[in-house]
Each structure stands twice: as structure tokens, then as C-alpha cells.
Amino acid sequence: xxxxxxxxxxxxxxxxxxxxxxxxxxxxxxxxxxxxxxxxxxxxxxxxxxxxxxxxxxxxxxxxxxxxxxxxxxxxxxxxxxxxxxxxxxxxxxxxxxxxxxxxxxxxxxxxxxxxxxxxxxxxxxxxxxxxxxxxxxxxxxxxxxxxxxxxxxxxxxxx
Numbered sequence: 001x002x003x004x005x006x007x008x009x010x011x012x013x014x015x016x017x018x019x020x021x022x023x024x025x026x027x028x029x030x031x032x033x034x035x036x037x038x039x040x041x042x043x044x045x046x047x048x049x050x051x052x053x054x055x056x057x058x059x060x061x062x063x064x065x066x067x068x069x070x071x072x073x074x075x076x077x078x079x080x081x082x083x084x085x086x087x088x089x090x091x092x093x094x095x096x097x098x099x100x101x102x103x104x105x106x107x108x109x110x111x112x113x114x115x116x117x118x119x120x121x122x123x124x125x126x127x128x129x130x131x132x133x134x135x136x137x138x139x140x141x142x143x144x145x146x147x148x149x150x151x152x153x154x155x156x157x158x159x160x
């Protein structure tokens with residue numbers, strides 16, 4: 001079925017609005033080790049951002065079937081650069097706890113996307129996190145710089 005804009009003879013324009021919302025989710029379990037913690041045995045909050053980063057790369061590996069180290073050669077990118085990260089800390093995670101981390105792309109745009117992370121301890125939500133990332137390529141005019149590029153439709157499609 002044609003979109004209303006096409007039915008009226010206008011071309012749809014890609015804007016900063018969402019072009020895809022993904023349904024694919026990635027789950028993993030992580031045991032909290034002493035190195036994740038402060039001296040009180042509670043996870044040091046910046047460590048959660050490391051967990052988000054690792055979960056995003058694992059999410060992409062699972063959805064695309066390509067190892068993180070092969071994304072560059074497979075898709076001609078430098079990577080999926082982080083441009084914003086945020087978190088709400090709802091409940092402490094402690095030494096010895098088993099975390100369940102559930103990650104998904106909540107929105108794709110032309111060259112950027114948002115990833116949501118939900119970390120639970122014993123079934124209770126402990127941390128909500130979110131990242132905004134960009135599909136990054138090397139700038140053709142200056143190889144020392146990077147720039148964003150459109151996310152390929154086949155990549156978005158693999159996230160369902």
C-alpha cells in the first residue's frame with residue numbers, strides 16, 4: 001500500500017524521525033565480581049556503562065550474525081560510536097549478584113539509533129540505561145575524522 005504522501009504524488013523525505021523500531025532483544029547474564037564493586041561491595045555506577053557498551057556490541061553480533069571485530073569490514077564502518085549515555089539507578093547490585101541484562105534497539109533513525117538496557121537482580125529492575133549511537137564511517141575528505149552515514153536498510157531489517 002502506498003503511503004498517503006506517495007498517493008498524493010509527493011516523495012517521503014527521511015528526517016530525524018524514527019525509520020524503524022526494533023523488536024529483537026538480547027539477553028545475557030553476568031555475575032557481579034569484586035572488580036565491579038566499590039569497597040562496600042556495591043557495583044560502582046560507572047561500571048554499568050561498561051556493561052551497556054558490551055551488551056550493545058553483543059546485541060549487534062546476535063542480530064547481524066557478525067562478530068564485533070568484523071563489523072567494520074562487513075559494513076564499511078569505523079563502528080557504532082557512542083554519542084550519549086544515561087542511566088537510572090533504582091536498586092543496588094552487589095558482589096555475587098547475578099544480573100540479567102536485556103538490551104534492544106528502541107529506535108532507528110537515518111544514521112543514529114537508541115539502545116535500551118534493563119538490568120535486573122532477582123527479577124527486580126535495578127538499572128535502566130539508554131545509549132544513543134551513530135553509524136560511523138571515515139570521512140572521505142579527511143581520513144583522521146569520522147562522520148555519520150545512513151544505516152543500511154538490511155541492518156535495520158535484521159532487528160525485526
